[in-house]
Amino acid sequence: MRIHPRHTQRIAVTVLGGATLLTLAVLVFIIVFILEKGLPVVGPGFLLEYSEDMGRAGGIFTTIVGTLVLPVLAIGLAGPLGIATAVFLTEYTVETKVTKVIRFGTDCLAGIPSIIFGLFGFIFFVTTLEMGWSILSGGLTLAFMVLPTIIRTTEEAIKAVPKSYRQVSFSLGATRWQTVKRAVLPNALPGIVTGIMLAIARSIGETAAVIFTAGSSLRLPTSIFDSTRTMSVHFYILAREGISLENAYGTAAALIIAVLLVNLAAYWTMHRFIAKRS
């Protein structure tokens, strides 16, 4: 029996719309739940004061610093490295067995659980290279962890730039690098930024890999060789060891707001950039 196209159309709209609504509902529920429990704790004092008594009292200032510094270091290393790799793979090499193996390797790397990266970072950076539990060890480990994401999203963004732009650029006497710089990268930028945002979000939210490599010191770090504690780790320890569920939720709320602000800022900047060009 054949269902009338008018009905299949209606069913499709219901199913697709329902899926969207459900996704949205879950998202809103989680955010509202956390904010409702956490926001009452969050105030200027909570954000700007040092922790006291293992986090039972006081604020989360040092963990905010840790949360800022680690991803900055990680993205600062992995961003340029990943983008350069992606540009090389897409623009400077032809598709061969070697590039396929490299691509397969990055895909595998992207699927490795973060705790394995943590373990690797602990053995390699912390112990073997004697960097100790430090921002440096943590940043390097996070950089390794987000590198595949950055490479793959950048590659996809570069591939999505119309071939005709490259042709025009070459026909106007551009070298390959000039073409990459002026015709390809500016048009791939929105996709690249999305990849970087994903990488930032992943490294901000990362707990397992950070605990193993950056440690969990609540002191204010003065150099990249000091240990630090990020908000995610702080949340984990407060909740896991039953120190203060109240402050744990406060930390989580602050974390969500921070991620939201980072995203808004990035999209706003990108929007202005795109609006100028099209």
Place this chain on the structure above:
Amino acid sequence: MMSHKFEIQGLTVRWHGNPLLKKISMNIASSEILGVIGPAGSGKTTFLRALNRMNELEQGYEMEGRVLLEGVDIQSPDYDVVSLRKRVGMVFALPIALPMSIYENIVYGPRLAGVRNRAKLDEIVEKSLTAAFMWNEVKDRLDSSGMRLSGGQQQRLCLARVLAMNPEVILLDEPCSGLDPISTAKIEEALTELKQNYTIVLVTNNTHQAARVADKTAFFLMGELVEIGPTNRVFTAPTQKQTDDYITGRFG
């Protein structure tokens, strides 16, 4: 005696082993328009792209024979392909404005060549747009995006972008295939003006266009050059039967 800009000697182009062009030999004189006609798949575009080495941007192309630009073989491995493309500009079949302002589109080539002086760039923009018959249309909105122009305007923008490099040769690959008659007329008008200073090779699917603007016409069929001669002669008294069949619309 008229000088030859291009001398093409026994040019064969293969793509993954299949010959797209077979032993083409011909000359292209400077300061004239050469029209290239022929049915789809006859090798017109491959021929055009052999003149500025655009074929090699894709994998699988092999060339044989010689393409001399003012006596120098452009296919030799140590020939500087970047400087070749600055001398031999190209307008593509589809109008492609780069996603940047009209002004930035025009100065794309000059900037690559290292022109930094703003006054000089302004001058190039005005000159190129004037030559492409669109200065008056866009002079008040040079900062708006090139992608907001209509198809016909975008194609003239592409022509102006090529002129901005001050090339010696302009290659046009069916530049009017997607355009309305008025835009087509404007492009043709521009080409007729430009031929005094440039060598122009115009690939076209529209035989009438070749008849209107070309000084010489070459007819390609299945990768072979069937006939080349003054446009008047080719259209009124073709020496080859296939040419006659094609221009009178019996096939193609």
